[in-house]
Amino acid sequence: MTTDTAQVQQPTPGDDPDTVLTVRDVKKYFPLRQGIVFQRTIGHVKAVDGVSFELRKGETLGVVGESGCGKSTLGRLLMGLESPTEGSIKLLGHEMAGLKPGEMRRLRRDIQIVLQDPYSSLDPRMTVGDIVGEPFDIHPEALEGRERRKVLQDLLDVVGLNPDHINRYPHQFSGGQRQRIGIARALSLKPKVIVCDEPVSALDVSVQAQVVNLFERLQDEFGLSYVFIAHDLSVVRHIADRVMVMYLGKAVELGDEDQIYGTPTHPYTQALLSAVPVPDPRMKGRRDHIVLQGDVPSPANPPSGCRFRTRCWKAEDICAEEEPLLQIREGSDHLSACHFAKPREIIHTEAEPEGQDA
């Protein structure tokens, strides 16, 4: 994609033909209720609280954060599985919020999801052919007159499964193969965008690489755009072009893969990166270790001002009073939501040549 980062982050409101997904200040509050018969709303869990980004054609946006930061809710919002409390989500220029079910169904042909758990996301009583073909029951027009069985076998072939296994059941496959079934299902309607919600975290290491490579191959082959939600920062670095870091429902830092991993400016990103174990014992003493104190506060009652201030070593009075906006900060070239944003090299990328072996 283009390397003009300033334009990637601050596009004009007009519809850029290359932008497939535009998310503007989207919020999702889940009400907290009390009482049995007469339920009163006593507060809200602010799962996603004002997130904006664009996704361009052929691009992968990695969304990282710890559990409870709202990244999966964001994925569900993008899919239209939850309707946003506020804000707008535009897919290929069409507003998704407030659509009627029929219209939503038509729009959803262009956005599909791959779920985390390949064991519970496939119906054990359906054959692989039924699972991968189910989207065609809802959208028969997507077959475009092709023979259904042939289409399904081609799909299985594309994701690296044996097309002859079309009549098998999910339990006859291993974890990695099931995830391929899930991917084939997501691909069947030829979507433009695929939301991947922790697609490799349930897989074993040796199988994970197979699936990650498959995602990359499919992107090249079909020009797909991915929103890749994961907690594993190593996988995200590998696959993403741009990365959004979330904390308690907010995006705290957004930039190119290089910028986020090379020169992170938000203290949370820095702490997150420093906590990732590197499979190289020589790095033991040489890495900056920022060990955060305490736990993530409750999203029902987030701290005032900056949400990270309760665990931040840079926090001052202003952090409690004024919420830092996600904007380009001095001394840096990407978006960061910290009053004291300052680039800091956390991960020392080895200047390694193309060959992997030492």
Add this chain to the structure above:
Amino acid sequence: MTETKTDVSAGPAKSPLRGVAFDESAPLLEVEDLKVEFHTRDGIAKAVNGVSFSLSEGETLGILGESGCGKSVTAQAIMGILDTPPARIAGGQVRFRGVDLLTMDEKLRRHVRANKIAMIFQDALSSLNPVFTVGWQLAESFRVHQGADRKQAKVRAVEMLDLVGIPAAKNRVNDYPHQFSGGMRQRVMIAMALSLKPDLIIADEPTTALDVTVQAQVMQLLADLQQEMKLGLILITHDMGVVADVADKICVMYAGNAVEQADVYQIYETPAHPYTKALLESIPRVDQKGQELTVIKGLPPALVNPPPGCLFHPRCTYAQDRCKVDVPPLYPVPGGRASACHYWEEVMGK
């Protein structure tokens, strides 16, 4: 810490372990040719097939492997908490300070389990009893094993919670497990494991369920406490990053076999087994930009009817005809290492 009349490290005066001849000069733990089988409907599954290693005090051994490779079963066999049946220990020895635990009387073993070897499990929420307070569960070991009364035991429980860094331990001791966060629960598990001052801790995927920042906290706590108390630590994990950070030596397991054993620096620098090498090449790294990942083809073998020869040969890029017939023994490799590959020289040389 207030010392009560019961001396913790030696166990209470009435400890049945007093009669056991632990040899303090023998290695802390020696596992020799351990074999564990599971009897299933389809036949006998060799979950652990002749694993050997040893560990001394203050040392950390990382057991690395994918799900189903037998790493947890090994841990459970050492602890003596395998369900038998379906499991059966088919052979081998587990010597703690020179005494074989596998032939030990179950009553005695129970005391070993508490006072000498302790275990930390992956899922702290399901390892803690939801209907008792954390303090009560923590105090239980003092009551049962040291004959402490309730009051004493509770004081000890608070001390332990303090030790593992739980803020306001005095108040939290009366809380139930669900009132703790994931990281805090894992701290409670660590406190529980350390409460009787064991010499050896087995941690089975202790941080897998945790977020990275919390994982860093818990691993640091574990490493600090290990240093302080000179514990032996067996860390079982699938995460090649976590072991690289804390382990002194590593044992890589594949389909029930230990395929490579080496010092942590050696194994990351020049792996001597194709499986280890392929694993290292197949993981994305946070300190490296995206190049295509090297893939290990296929799947781990079924344990019931494993392929003949080397179990890794169907997925191995170094495999030759010999690998399909000959089961490779654990060859010694210079530098005090071992590799179960006929062609380890080639693997290291390339």
